Amino acid sequence: MEISGIITAIVVGIVIGVLGRLVVPGRQRIGVLLTVLVGIVAALIGTALAAGLGVANTKGIDWIELIIQIGLAAVGVAALDRVKGRG
Template identity: 40%
Template structure:
């Protein structure tokens, strides 16, 4: 059941990250979800590293770090996707 939550959280974080980033992102939705999952994992690792992984109540700092991680990874992933895919619409 944890994999289902990872997909749902990754999807939501990926969409929020795409909304935060300026301009149009070119990666498909499934790749945005994977980038969101990776951002959530990165945010969890950082929160564990600084000691705020589990707090009483809602873990706002951990969630904020997950969102920051998703924004970074979605942004970098979009640049990598464009570089690897190339611009197929441009004709020479």
């Protein structure tokens, strides 16, 4: 992976993580770094899932892929918040 790919993954991870965090109601007790990591993982898994479903690489913005990524990020943020809340 080239440096531009890593930078792109981080930027997309930040955006997806923040959007996923906004979807989850209430206050989350996880930090910015965990939010970004959840966003990066959700973006990668969401892209693979969208490609598997055949909804990636459409003309224009891939809305279904974006919704999948945000949904995965929301699930990840909520799961980490619940784990961190117990500790």
